[in-house]
Amino acid sequence: MTALFPTASPASTGATASPLAPSPLAYVPFVSVDKMMRLVTTIGVETFLAELAGYIEADFRRWESFDKTVRIPAHCAQGVIELMPTSDGALYGFKYVNGHPGNTRDGRQTVTAFGVLSDLTNGYPLLFSEMTILTALRTAATSAMAARILARPDARCMALIGNGAQSEFQALAFRALLGVTHLRLFDIDPKATEKCRRNLAPFGFDIRTCDSAEAAVEGADILTTVTADKKNATILSDNMIGAGVHINAVGGDSPGKTELQREILTRAGIFVEYPPQTRIEGEIQQLPEDHPVTELWRVMAGECPGRTSAGQITLFDSVGFAIEDFAALRYVHDRLERFGLFDKLDLLADPDDPRDLLGMVLRSTGGLSNT
Amino acid sequence: MTALFPTASPASTGATASPLAPSPLAYVPFVSVDKMMRLVTTIGVETFLAELAGYIEADFRRWESFDKTVRIPAHCAQGVIELMPTSDGALYGFKYVNGHPGNTRDGRQTVTAFGVLSDLTNGYPLLFSEMTILTALRTAATSAMAARILARPDARCMALIGNGAQSEFQALAFRALLGVTHLRLFDIDPKATEKCRRNLAPFGFDIRTCDSAEAAVEGADILTTVTADKKNATILSDNMIGAGVHINAVGGDSPGKTELQREILTRAGIFVEYPPQTRIEGEIQQLPEDHPVTELWRVMAGECPGRTSAGQITLFDSVGFAIEDFAALRYVHDRLERFGLFDKLDLLADPDDPRDLLGMVLRSTGGLSNT
Numbered sequence: 001m002t003a004l005f006p007t008a009s010p011a012s013t014g015a016t017a018s019p020l021a022p023s024p025l026a027y028v029p030f031v032s033v034d035k036m037m038r039l040v041t042t043i044g045v046e047t048f049l050a051e052l053a054g055y056i057e058a059d060f061r062r063w064e065s066f067d068k069t070v071r072i073p074a075h076c077a078q079g080v081i082e083l084m085p086t087s088d089g090a091l092y093g094f095k096y097v098n099g100h101p102g103n104t105r106d107g108r109q110t111v112t113a114f115g116v117l118s119d120l121t122n123g124y125p126l127l128f129s130e131m132t133i134l135t136a137l138r139t140a141a142t143s144a145m146a147a148r149i150l151a152r153p154d155a156r157c158m159a160l161i162g163n164g165a166q167s168e169f170q171a172l173a174f175r176a177l178l179g180v181t182h183l184r185l186f187d188i189d190p191k192a193t194e195k196c197r198r199n200l201a202p203f204g205f206d207i208r209t210c211d212s213a214e215a216a217v218e219g220a221d222i223l224t225t226v227t228a229d230k231k232n233a234t235i236l237s238d239n240m241i242g243a244g245v246h247i248n249a250v251g252g253d254s255p256g257k258t259e260l261q262r263e264i265l266t267r268a269g270i271f272v273e274y275p276p277q278t279r280i281e282g283e284i285q286q287l288p289e290d291h292p293v294t295e296l297w298r299v300m301a302g303e304c305p306g307r308t309s310a311g312q313i314t315l316f317d318s319v320g321f322a323i324e325d326f327a328a329l330r331y332v333h334d335r336l337e338r339f340g341l342f343d344k345l346d347l348l349a350d351p352d353d354p355r356d357l358l359g360m361v362l363r364s365t366g367g368l369s370n371t
Numbered sequence: 372m373t374a375l376f377p378t379a380s381p382a383s384t385g386a387t388a389s390p391l392a393p394s395p396l397a398y399v400p401f402v403s404v405d406k407m408m409r410l411v412t413t414i415g416v417e418t419f420l421a422e423l424a425g426y427i428e429a430d431f432r433r434w435e436s437f438d439k440t441v442r443i444p445a446h447c448a449q450g451v452i453e454l455m456p457t458s459d460g461a462l463y464g465f466k467y468v469n470g471h472p473g474n475t476r477d478g479r480q481t482v483t484a485f486g487v488l489s490d491l492t493n494g495y496p497l498l499f500s501e502m503t504i505l506t507a508l509r510t511a512a513t514s515a516m517a518a519r520i521l522a523r524p525d526a527r528c529m530a531l532i533g534n535g536a537q538s539e540f541q542a543l544a545f546r547a548l549l550g551v552t553h554l555r556l557f558d559i560d561p562k563a564t565e566k567c568r569r570n571l572a573p574f575g576f577d578i579r580t581c582d583s584a585e586a587a588v589e590g591a592d593i594l595t596t597v598t599a600d601k602k603n604a605t606i607l608s609d610n611m612i613g614a615g616v617h618i619n620a621v622g623g624d625s626p627g628k629t630e631l632q633r634e635i636l637t638r639a640g641i642f643v644e645y646p647p648q649t650r651i652e653g654e655i656q657q658l659p660e661d662h663p664v665t666e667l668w669r670v671m672a673g674e675c676p677g678r679t680s681a682g683q684i685t686l687f688d689s690v691g692f693a694i695e696d697f698a699a700l701r702y703v704h705d706r707l708e709r710f711g712l713f714d715k716l717d718l719l720a721d722p723d724d725p726r727d728l729l730g731m732v733l734r735s736t737g738g739l740s741n742t
Contacts, residue, residue, distance in 0.1 A: 033719065077492075094454060108493055133732060165728040350480065357540075361504060
């Protein structure tokens with residue numbers, strides 16, 4: 001935890017600053033969308049993804065030190081707003097994220113997010129950040145981190161089914177972490193595929209656009225599904241899955257939303273983030289509650305095997321978990337000082353005398369204006 | 372829900388704005404500490420409290436339309452961070468609040484808070500606001516709202532035991548809503564009492580400072596306890612409580628933190644906000660789980676009686692509930708346009724094509740800078 005702003009005692013603040021100016025303790029660093037975009041392009045998107053994966057891996061390796069809970073949702077007919085909190089006992093983070101599939105009709109995003117990282121020992125926020133872009137990055141970094149353990153080491157070709165907002169981040173993370181060089185793109189909307197191809201072309205991938213999911217998976221070592229339909233879909237069917245592939249199932253992430261035919265699941269070694277959440281939200285919602293799954297962190301901690309043979313089908317049933325957001329907020333926080341890409345928000349009331357909140361309010365305009 | 376910023380389709384945004392400038396949809400109104408202080412002093416603190424109580428009352432009257440949950444806490448040795456979400460099906464709100472009793476040692480606040488109000492139908496935040504000051508206001512407004520129903524109509528004299536940050540807000544809310552004119556102050560720290568007296572003197576109260584809690588309650592119609600010690604204390608003992616008083620117990624608000632001798636509770640008609648939370652956090656944590664209590668909203672909705680005789684002892688066992696914060700955020704949101712006391716935060720990524728998040732990031736600096 002780097003102190004970005006000098007810690008000042010109330011007395012020293014009073015001596016050096018205007019009595020009406022907030023003290024340094026009142027400010028919280030804010031990473032806006034603009035600042036996040038500049039941070040990503042300054043660091044470089046692939047470097048960002050690789051470094052971020054390192055933070056996520058570090059937190060997965062100390063999984064048991066975290067307070068964990070399933071998301072806290074509020075539903076309505078159009079969608080859901082969720083809070084995703086977690087803490088390691090020293091730092092606390094939460095993400096606010098919505099999911100509203102109809103939003104694009106009014107030019108809004110389906111998913112937007114923001115989050116806060118705090119010092120749990122005093123409760124003060126250390127960072128307030130946009131997380132729409134950051135979530136896209138952490139989702140891709142987590143997928144690639146899992147695949148680095150689970151895919152065959154010689155995997156270089158990835159099918160990318162669903163070419164929406166998340167797809168390019170997946171491709172770049174797999175390139176940065178696994179050296180994936182060949183992409184096979186498919187989306188039911190050719191315009192999405194073309195957008196994906198256009199965005200990725202400058203990065204030097206060998207890209208093939210395909211007319212069907214069946215064509216996309218041909219010869220691919222890794223199958224990534226990132227479709228957006230909110231329903232039980234069959235993006236991959238059993239006959240499309242050959243020996244030794246790694247399936248990175250990202251789009252099936254809420255109750256009633258899956259992408260894989262059930263038969264695939266019974267053939268695969270299944271790896272998950274947090275079972276109580278994945279049983280509800282992931283592909284394994286199609287399976288009995290007691291179907292065996294392996295927690296990814298146990299593989300990273302050396303407690304459980306990952307891939308056990310070159311012919312095994314491995315599946316990362318990704319739904320996204322609070323610890324990944326926590327790691328992402330840590331990553332951004334650790335880069336505030338070096339890059340300076342943040343604004344300061346006057347978020348915390350900080351009277352000279354903590355017991356004199358009303359006095360601070362009344363003096364703020366230089367006099368009483370109550371009636 | 373007033374549209375503060377014009378809603379623009381992606382096409383019209385692209386036609387009129389710089390391609391690199393965020394669209395109006397990207398901005399969230401932010402009420403900083405400075406802006407909140409200006410809002411309070413512009414409206415006038417007593418008017419603010421009275422109007423805010425009206426919003427809280429309106430939401431209590433439609434209690435059953437809300438999604439309710441107990442707070443979601445993260446604990447450490449030094450304190451707690453809590454999230455308090457709720458929704459009425461159309462709007463969603465949550466508050467982040469910490470409680471760290473040792474914070475004042477480094478010049479930090481024991482309690483700080485901020486919150487968000489969102490449109491649940493599209494998930495987009497409508498307001499991001501400081502809530503340290505706003506929580507102090509809503510707590511006092513809720514107390515006075517309860518007392519307006521529960522105290523004797525002729526109550527004009529209030530004992531105020533505990534003269535910290537919350538105390539003056541209580542006094543002003545009781546003056547605004549009930550016409551309380553006489554105050555009897557006591558705190559174990561005379562400096563706190565003097566601070567409270569000094570802040571309240573300009574408002575025209577008849578104020579007596581007292582040497583003991585016993586002296587403070589003498590002749591008072593309403594007894595307000597707002598002490599801060601985090602332990603089971605006996606601020607009021609049974610022999611201090613005469614017939615017909617209303618007790619406004621605010622400081623007992625977490626497990627192991629109470630202010631009233633248990634015997635008082637068995638003599639009083641007890642009114643609470645949300646029983647599942649108050650059983651854990653309020654004075655009634657001292658009572659068996661099945662001890663009868665009345666939900667305040669039922670009194671306001673005419674379903675249950677409030678005070679039943681002039682001699683009854685009534686107790687509002689206040690712990691603070693998410694619906695009060697929701698109402699407070701609604702109140703502030705409804706005043707954004709009129710007073711203009713907010714900044715705009717670039718919080719929401721808003722690409723022209725919602726599926727082209729990476730493209731937006733890469734174009735943000737006018738070129739690729741990946742490595």
